[in-house]
Amino acid sequence: MQEIAYNQQNYFRMQSTLAEYPILRDRIIEAMLNQLVRDQVFSLSEIQVLVTEKAIRSQTREGLNNPFIQEGPAGWEHRLSRIRAHLIIDQYANQYTFNKFIETVNNIVENRPVEKEPDFFWHNVEFASTESIFEQALQLERDSAAGNADTLAALSGAKTVLIRRCLSEDPDFIEVAKKHLKVQDIYEVNQKKIGQGPIGGKAAGFVLARTILQNSADEEIRSTATTRDSYFIGADEFQTFLATNNLLDIYDTCFLPDQERWDRYPFLHQRFQEGALPGNLTNPLRRIIGEIDGRPFIVRSSSLLEDSYRSTVNSIYESVVVPNQGTQEEGLVQLQAAIREMYAQVFNPQAIQYREKKKLVNTPERMGIIIQIIRGHCVGNYFFPDLSGFSVSQSSTRWSPFGKPHELESGYTRFVLGLGSHALYRHSSDFPMFVRLAEPIIPETRKGRIFNHFSQKLVAVINLKSNRVELIDIADIPTEKYPFSLFAAQNQVGGKLQSVQRSSELDRAVLTFHDLIYKTNFVKILRSMMTSLDEGFERPVAIEYSVICDFDKSSIPTFRIQIDKCRPIVKPAALSNAPCQPTGEIRKFIETEFNVIDKLEKQIHYVVVVEPRGNYNRDGLQYWIRTLNRELADASFVFFSRRRFGVADNGPGIRVKFADVQNAAALIELSDPKTGEVNDFPGGTQFYSNMIEIGIAYIPVFLGSRNTLIDWSFFETQPNVVRQFIDLPNEYRGMIRVLPAKGYQGYGSLTLRSSLQDGKTTLYLTR
Known part of the structure; x- marks a missing residue:
């Protein structure tokens, strides 16, 4: 032209x-x-x-x-x-x-x-323009509903563009979403969006999940699945924020050496917190705070790389809960600070390492934002949902030998009383409830005289008086003001469990969730929802959810289940290596029937033993574990400990994040019920999700369980070669040992093998 x-x-x-x-x-x-x-x-x-x-x-x-x-x-x-x-x-x-x-x-x-x-x-x-497409696509949708088949092709084209502009640019998501979302659905989401660009992967996933459940043929699902009041900030505003505050140069951070990233991040984080949000967001954010009207809310990440169908970035950005019990101006300031925190996390060294591991570091990240109102009950000064949790429609492992011997789990859920942060983060001594959806049986470790030890004891709540998120003891919740306690707790009397009465206190209560699991349809509804989402997303999915229980018409609660997040599960190639039958003379080193992964085989060069003791510096231990993980990047190794990896508190567990151990082939945790050292299954935690997504196997070993084996002489006789990799200060020597697999009693190599056909995970030595 x-x-x-x-x-x-x-x-x-x-x-x-x-x-x-x-x-x-x-x-x-x-x-x-x-x-x-x-x-x-x-x-x-x-x-x-x-x-x-x-x-x-x-x-x-x-x-x-x-x-x-x-x-x-x-x-x-x-x-x-x-x-x-x-x-x-x-x-x-x-x-x-x-x-x-x-x-x-x-x-x-x-x-x-x-x-x-x-x-x-x-x-x-x-x-x-997007407005013109919406206007005419809505008319096409009305024409199509009236029986005009000639509009279908044009309507499909319009949906494709609208989903890409408003929700997600992931082509696989677009193909699935077109089948379920109406133009009206996309329009309503766009009305809740401020700023430019799509709302990102996490937000798009829960929008699609909400629509699938609301359109379900099952009336019970439709009546139970509720919507959460949500607002969105388009992902393009992230780039505008960087440009406005002269932060575009920090993209170079992604390509710096790992330790230099850690050294620079506190300074970069401060620059983000001092930055000004784009001017076009100020009035809309003020309007949102007005509409929220003093209710608590949570600010979540929703980047374009998160929760995609092909190579998902999952659970690497932490959410911010805003209690919002001050003035509207204070609420606005807290919201703006939370948004800046979401933006800063794109350059957190943990996030960069994760994207590196998934070969996404060269793909520009753009951060969308979700603002969600938290639903719950006021019990005294405390505000919290009845239940919060995580669930998968299909597990990538067979958790216990008590299921079908050669089949993967059909799915499970991990939940807690209170805010979901307590379910998503691992703690040193607390036990969220873990239930298999196909067979909702309370685990054996939750029964008998030691059930109190293996139960949830702390509840995450919003203290409306102090305007803070707190962890409180279950005994601090007054039963007479909280009817759901009848279904969540039982009292421990004389070594036995008894139902909680309305007038009783929870000072001897144990959160068994016995009546919830056995006397309500909660697990059945959740299982039906997961099946529906599995079919709708056309692959296995994982969700985060919160639950409100109503007692308006009956002594048995009805449930309102809110989907807070829904993503497709992507099994990494690192957990998909077909095993071969061992040849030659072998010696079993470790064997367990728990958490069996199908078709996994890896050669192991080193066993890294972590044994914290005394009153040690947890930040220091985390630093040296991270440093050793980096130095062993070219080797194949496993971590081994009697403690829980990935805890978020300062208890007896090992406080590390996934990036600190991301080069390992597996994490092995030893539990001994006789001594009370029992590690809960971490499925559903952010730490576990990160591990699985980047191909780290989780191997629990329960001493005393049938067919469990461990060769203790390996730990006693193999030399500690940690000095070949790092120079540990005196206070950490003995806490971290690196034991070579080669040379133990004349054996030359160590192999990790897991197979559903065998029904076990084995580490064995060969000559």
Whole structure:
């Protein structure tokens, strides 16, 4: 297409007229474009090339010497939009009379209330504004519902563009979402969004999950699945924040050596907290705080790389709970600080290491934001949901030998009384409830005289008086004000469990959830929901949820289950290596029937033993574990301990995050019920999810269980070669040992093998 000079009189008259139609201006310009295409003045591809060329030249003219870094996606789209409009008016002014232009304007105005036909070709949908696509796609959806089959192709095209612009750019998600989401669903989400860009993977996942459940053929699912009041910030605002605060240079952080990232992060984090949010967000955020009206809320990440179908980034960004019990201005300040915290976490060394491990560090990350109102009950000064938890529709392992011997688990749930943070983070001595969905049986460790030791004892709540999130003892919850305690707790009397009475206190209570599991339909409903989501997403899924129990009509509660997050499960290749039968002379080192992974085999060079003792510096131990993990990156090794890995508190567990151990082939945890050293199954925690996503196997060993074996002489006789890798300070020597697999009693190699066919996980030595 040749550029031609302006017909100046026509051009300026058209510009002047368009200024009188501020709302319809975009639609008038689209109609002008369609006329030019119909009359073959140019093709869409020709004008797209010219618009792009002019946009690039305009960047140079405006002094952008590195446009990719200096101008975010929102700025680039705005630039393209303005140049495109100018070119369309220019070409139209040279091809048609002003009277023809006025006819086009009048046609748009006259047909505005009800349009029988779209005003632009659907093959031109990429050029249209989002508002125009919504307006006409909604009409197409109404026509389709009325039986007009001719609109289906156009409707599908419109949905594709709207999902990509408003929800997620993941092509696999778009293909699935088109089957379930109506244009009206996408429109309602867009009405809750502020700023530019899609809402990101996590938000898109729970929007799709909510729609699937609300459209279920099962009335029980429809009546139980409730919506959560949510607001969204488009992912393009992240780039705008960086540009506004001169932070674009910190992308280089992703390519620095690991330790240098850790050294720089406190300074970078401070720069983010001092940064100003884009000005276009201030008034909408103030409006959101007004609509929330003093209720607690949570701010979650929703980046474009999170929770995708192909290579999901999962649970690496931490959410921020805002109690919101002050003034609206204080609530706004807390919300803005939480958003800046979400943005800063993109450059957290833990997150960068995770993206490196998944080969995503070269893919630019853009952070969307979810703002969700927390639903719950007020019990005294405390506010919390009745239940919060995590569930998977299909497990990637067979957790216990008591299930079907050669089949994976059909799914499980891990839940707690109170806020979900207590279920998602591992603690040194607390035990969230773990239930298999197919067979909801309370684990044997929760029964007998030691049940109190293996139960949840702390509850995460929002203290409305102190305006803080706190962990409180279950005994601090007054039973007479909390009817759900009848189904969550039992009292321990004389070594036996008895039902809690309304008038009793919870000073001797144990959270067994016995009546919830056996006397209500909670597990059945959750299992049905997981099956429905599994089918809707067309692959296994994992969800986070919260539950409100109502006792309005009966002594048996009804449930309102809110889906807070839903993502497809992606099994990494590192956990999919088909095992071979061992050959030659073998000696078993460790064997267990718990948490068996199908078709896994890895060669192991070192066993790293972590044995904390005394009153040690937990930050220091974490640093040396992380350093050793980095030094052993080129070797294959496993961590071994009697303590829980990945705890979030300062108790007796090992406080590390997944990035501190991410190069390991497996984590082996030893439990001994006789001594009370029992490690809970971490399935559902963020730590465990991170491990599985990057291919680290979790191997629990329960002493005293049938067919459990461990060769203690290996630990007693193999030399400690830790000094070959790190120089431990005196206070940590003996706490971390590196034992080579080669050379033990003449054996040459150590192999980790897990197979459903065998029904066990074995580490064995071969000559």
